[in-house]
Amino acid sequence: MASDLLTIATSGVRAARIALDVTAHNIANASTTGYVRRSVRLSELASASGFGQTGDLSFSGVRTDGMIRNVDAFRQGEVRRTGADATRAETELSAYQNVEAAIEQSGMFPAITGFEEALQQLSTDPVDPSLRAAALEQARTLARTFNLAEQGLTTVADGLHFAATDGTDQVNRLAGELARTNLQLARSTPGTADHVLLLDQRDGLLGQMAGYGNIATTIAPDQTVTVRIGGAAGPPLVTGGNVDPLVMTTAPDGTISFANAAGAVTLSGGKLAGEAQGLLLVRDNRTALNTIAASLIASTNGAQSGGVALNGSPGQPLFSGSSAATISVALTSGAGLATAPSGAAAGSRDPANLAALRGALSTADVSGQIDALLFQVSSATQGRRITSDALDAIAGSARIALDQQAGVNLDEEASNLLRFQQAFQASGKAIQIASDLFDTLLAIR
Amino acid sequence: MTSVSTSAFYERFNLDQSALRSRADALQASIGSGQRLGRSSDDPVAAARLRTLGRADAFAAVDLSIAARASSDLALTDTALQSFAASLIRVQELATQAANGVLTASQRAGIATEIASISGELVRLANTRDSAGHALFGGDATGDAYMLDGAGNAVYIGTATASELPLGDGQSVTRGLTGPEFLNFGSTNLFALVKNLAADLAGAAADPAQAARDALGGLDTALETITTQQTVVGTRLNWIDLNTERRTQMGELRAQEQADVGGTDLTEAVSRLQQTMTVLEASQASFARLSSLSLFEFLR
Numbered sequence: 199m200a201s202d203l204l205t206i207a208t209s210g211v212r213a214a215r216i217a218l219d220v221t222a223h224n225i226a227n228a229s230t231t232g233y234v235r236r237s238v239r240l241s242e243l244a245s246a247s248g249f250g251q252t253g254d255l256s257f258s259g260v261r262t263d264g265m266i267r268n269v270d271a272f273r274q275g276e277v278r279r280t281g282a283d284a285t286r287a288e289t290e291l292s293a294y295q296n297v298e299a300a301i302e303q304s305g306m307f308p309a310i311t312g313f314e315e316a317l318q319q320l321s322t323d324p325v326d327p328s329l330r331a332a333a334l335e336q337a338r339t340l341a342r343t344f345n346l347a348e349q350g351l352t353t354v355a356d357g358l359h360f361a362a363t364d365g366t367d368q369v370n371r372l373a374g375e376l377a378r379t380n381l382q383l384a385r386s387t388p389g390t391a392d393h394v395l396l397l398d399q400r401d402g403l404l405g406q407m408a409g410y411g412n413i414a415t416t417i418a419p420d421q422t423v424t425v426r427i428g429g430a431a432g433p434p435l436v437t438g439g440n441v442d443p444l445v446m447t448t449a450p451d452g453t454i455s456f457a458n459a460a461g462a463v464t465l466s467g468g469k470l471a472g473e474a475q476g477l478l479l480v481r482d483n484r485t486a487l488n489t490i491a492a493s494l495i496a497s498t499n500g501a502q503s504g505g506v507a508l509n510g511s512p513g514q515p516l517f518s519g520s521s522a523a524t525i526s527v528a529l530t531s532g533a534g535l536a537t538a539p540s541g542a543a544a545g546s547r548d549p550a551n552l553a554a555l556r557g558a559l560s561t562a563d564v565s566g567q568i569d570a571l572l573f574q575v576s577s578a579t580q581g582r583r584i585t586s587d588a589l590d591a592i593a594g595s596a597r598i599a600l601d602q603q604a605g606v607n608l609d610e611e612a613s614n615l616l617r618f619q620q621a622f623q624a625s626g627k628a629i630q631i632a633s634d635l636f637d638t639l640l641a642i643r
Numbered sequence: 644m645t646s647v648s649t650s651a652f653y654e655r656f657n658l659d660q661s662a663l664r665s666r667a668d669a670l671q672a673s674i675g676s677g678q679r680l681g682r683s684s685d686d687p688v689a690a691a692r693l694r695t696l697g698r699a700d701a702f703a704a705v706d707l708s709i710a711a712r713a714s715s716d717l718a719l720t721d722t723a724l725q726s727f728a729a730s731l732i733r734v735q736e737l738a739t740q741a742a743n744g745v746l747t748a749s750q751r752a753g754i755a756t757e758i759a760s761i762s763g764e765l766v767r768l769a770n771t772r773d774s775a776g777h778a779l780f781g782g783d784a785t786g787d788a789y790m791l792d793g794a795g796n797a798v799y800i801g802t803a804t805a806s807e808l809p810l811g812d813g814q815s816v817t818r819g820l821t822g823p824e825f826l827n828f829g830s831t832n833l834f835a836l837v838k839n840l841a842a843d844l845a846g847a848a849a850d851p852a853q854a855a856r857d858a859l860g861g862l863d864t865a866l867e868t869i870t871t872q873q874t875v876v877g878t879r880l881n882w883i884d885l886n887t888e889r890r891t892q893m894g895e896l897r898a899q900e901q902a903d904v905g906g907t908d909l910t911e912a913v914s915r916l917q918q919t920m921t922v923l924e925a926s927q928a929s930f931a932r933l934s935s936l937s938l939f940e941f942l943r
Contacts, residue, residue: 228649229650298682298684307694311697318705318809319709321808322709322713545785548802549783549806565698572683572690572694573683573688573691576683577688579684583684594654594658598651598654601651601654603648604648605649607648609937609938612937615942
């Protein structure tokens with residue numbers, strides 16, 4: 199078959215029209231999340247005109263070979279990895295900040311200072327009922343700040359737990375969708391618009407999943423993806439069309455762990471990892487808070503038992519309870535504060551046991567322990583903030599690097615519009631010339 | 644080829660803008676509150692230091708009120724001691740008159756009556772109350788320091804010593820004097836001396852003039868003891884003043900440190916805010932320019 203100018207020109211027009219369509223599609227999706235810029239791959243169509251006529255070249259124009267997704271798997275992987283790290287750090291930071299707020303804003307430190315202040319004031323006149331009442335009320339405030347801090351920690355833990363439960367469900371939902379996408383991918387033809395759309399969907403799902411946990415992906419030649427959760431050494435979550443769902447287990451102390459049927463999952467990235475870390479922090483701080491509450495209770499009650507109350511009866515415990523959640527004031531009135539040493543008469547102004555109480559508080563160093571706890575939480579928070587800022591910047595630049603490659607540049611698309619419009623016009627001209635040539639032949643008489 | 648995609652351009656602008664905005668926000672907050680730290684994690688070390696300073700401030704305020712109370716109690720003690728001394732001088736005058744042998748028995752009886760009334764006054768003075776309503780000279784006891792027994796003798800019912808009040812930083816001051824500290828001398832006390840003198844002059848003694856002369860020596864010792872204790876009280880007041888002065892200085896140092904550690908350096912913060920705002924405005928202006936620069940504008 200010889201070259202046919204009309205056919206060649208028609209194929210050119212068709213190619214230019216498809217390229218224009220793709221350009222318009224790119225412009226329309228310029229701000230679609232996860233959209234990867236497409237371009238058309240064209241290839242020349244030329245063949246020998248018949249068997250054995252190798253020397254004779256005939257041209258048949260152009261054909262669209264397929265659609266190209268302008269994306270680099272490495273950059274996508276980087277966005278997922280850095281994104282998982284950044285979300286983990288961000289979730290962890292917010293847990294740390296909430297714990298810091300729970301402990302600091304409960305006002306424990308001002309309350310212990312206020313209690314010691316009231317005791318010091320009481321030493322000027324240990325039998326003054328108003329000073330005694332003030333000291334007792336300060337003790338009540340102190341006990342309540344412990345309750346408040348404990349409640350704050352519980353609220354933080356509940357929030358984290360709720361988010362982690364939801365996160366686990368989300369991971370399993372995404373895994374299910376990925377498995378379906380895998381099945382569709384295996385059936386669709388590479389290079390078609392449908393196939394490209396499925397790839398976008400696959401990458402979008404992987405990106406979302408990386409927000410919850412660090413994943414390792416293996417892409418098969420047919421573009422289906424195998425996902426391992428918890429890094430390359432973790433158990434598989436999605437294999438082809440199969441999902442091995444992630445299960446969250448809550449320990450009695452409130453901490454969480456993950457596993458699926460293939461084994462335990464250790465998460466080092468993503469929201470779920472941050473939430474698990476946050477719950478560990480809550481547990482540690484709750485233990486520390488309980489230790490401080492116990493030492494406050496032991497030191498004050500011990501000192502109380504060594505003296506006598508205003509009416510000369512043996513001193514009764516000032517605080518009841520044994521932990522930050524249960525601590526409360528046991529004395530019913532300020533007269534019960536044992537300021538006088540044992541053996542003193544009723545109404546004694548002898549402040550010896552009050553001094554012993556203040557001494558016990560300073561020996562147990564309750565204020566120092568609270569200060570140390572605050573310092574520990576706040577410096578850990580500061581460290582996490584620095585980490586989070588750094589990881590955020592890294593994730594941001596990885597995202598920009600991917601966008602630079604995969605995103606749509608409107609200026610480029612504008613020039614493409616012109617380019618393909620010109621190609622369309624030129625092919626049209628070729629059709630006109632083919633027609634003219636034909637007319638020329640017909641006009642021969 | 645790496646091309647700058649439109650979304651990358653917007654994304655980068657968003658990142659830069661939010662970073663600049665949050666920096667400006669933080670500066671604005673620290674200028675507005677005058678505090679460099681919004682929460683402990685902004686600077687854990689400084690926050691811990693501020694907590695310690697705040698705690699010291701709180702205790703200093705209590706120390707101040709305790710010192711004020713100790714001062715007023717000691718001032719009351721001083722006034723009472725002056726009254727004791729005045730009464731005692733009057734007794735001395737009366738005893739000197741009574742020692743004169745030419746006085747008649749009725750004149751001596753008149754003097755005895757006056758001394759007896761002064762004796763009652765002395766017991767009431769010894770039961771003066773302090774600023775909290777307790778016995779000023781009763782040590783740690785509540786209520787009276789002295790009571791009269793069946794024979795009309797004043798008996799001390801307070802505690803052996805007065806307790807000490809803390810003045811902060813480990814310093815303390817004894818809040819007052821107990822009665823025996825300035826009313827007892829030798830083997831007797833002032834009340835017994837004055838009461839016996841009154842009884843002797845009223846006729847209990849064979850030679851009232853001689854009894855009055857004998858009593859004068861005791862009265863001298865009593866006055867000496869009271870003035871000695873006045874000196875002690877004055878010294879304690881000075882000690883409190885010294886501590887108050889030191890506390891004021893420490894307070895100033897603490898306030899200075901609090902401002903250094905936790906306060907905002909206004910000059911620096913304002914100039915940094917200005918710098919941030921300039922950068923913010925410039926980047927917004929350049930963004931507006933660049934984002935309006937689209938090829939579509941030029942293709943007609």
